Amino acid sequence: MPQLSCLTPIGDLTISAEDGAIVALDWGRGRDQEETPLLREAATQLQDYFDGLRTVFDLPLAPHGSPFQQRVWAALRDIPAGETRSYGDLARLLQSSARAIGQANGRNPIPIIIPCHRVVASGGRIGGYSGGDGASTKRILLGIEQRGHAALFLPQDPGTTSP
Structure with a gap:
């Protein structure tokens, strides 16, 4: 599963994707880093959020749950x-x-x-x-x-x- 970590004001966050959608965001730095266009975009949107430039995320999401x-x-x-x-x-x-x-x-x-x-x-x-x-x-x-x-x-x- 591709994942990308980014440094934010609340610490390292790791974003994970599967089948073209974001499936997880975890605190800490992920062990396996594999940059994809989707993960780069997610990291950019998170940075915009922390910079006060974005309040809504425009990303494909596929959280696993009931x-x-x-x-x-x-x-x-x-x-x-x-x-x-x-x-x-x-x-x-x-x-x-x-x-x-x-x-x-x-x-x-x-x-x-x-x-x-x-x-x-x-x-x-x-x-x-x-x-x-x-x-x-x-x-x-x-x-x-x-x-x-x-x-x-x-x-x-x-x-x-x-x-």
Whole structure:
């Protein structure tokens, strides 16, 4: 399975592809590096995301999972960047339980691209996160999106410079 690692503000990430689609994104540097056009594009889109230039990924995805997990992961992709939904919100939407949503969310094989970090606990509490350094990584990703989302839509004053 071809994979490509890239350095990001939250550490090394490794993207894996199979049959022309992204199937996994893992923390850490992958042992076997095989650059393909799809993996190069995925790495470029991830870099744009971390640079605040992209909030939506345009990549073919084929995460392996049960039909229920697939439904949950599809619902995650519908959460706009810079916004969050609670496990309860998704449970009501998918007519399931918050616990089942949490389990499917935690098994997401393509985090960030399938934005499981946008799901929070009741009352807006950050909740857990299985990637990177846990909840602190989740806070970083949400912060990137909130700043990036604003940067994408706020007009720039030609008389000012950006840091």
